[in-house]
Amino acid sequence: MANKKGNRVPMVLVCTVCGQRNYDTEKNKKNDPERKTLVKYCRFCRKHTEHKESK
16 A cells, blocks of 8 residues: 655654643655744743744
8 A cells, every 4th residue: 555645754843942842743855854943832831932843
């Protein structure tokens, strides 16, 4: 059976302020080869902070 995900790989987003791992998602490795940074809500900081992709 073929893999339907193709170039999609799992990634975990970590809050840059408190260091908590908040979000699990996927990204397309072909379109975004470098690490992503997104502004998302951190429930531990209780505000919108920058989240970076962890290893």
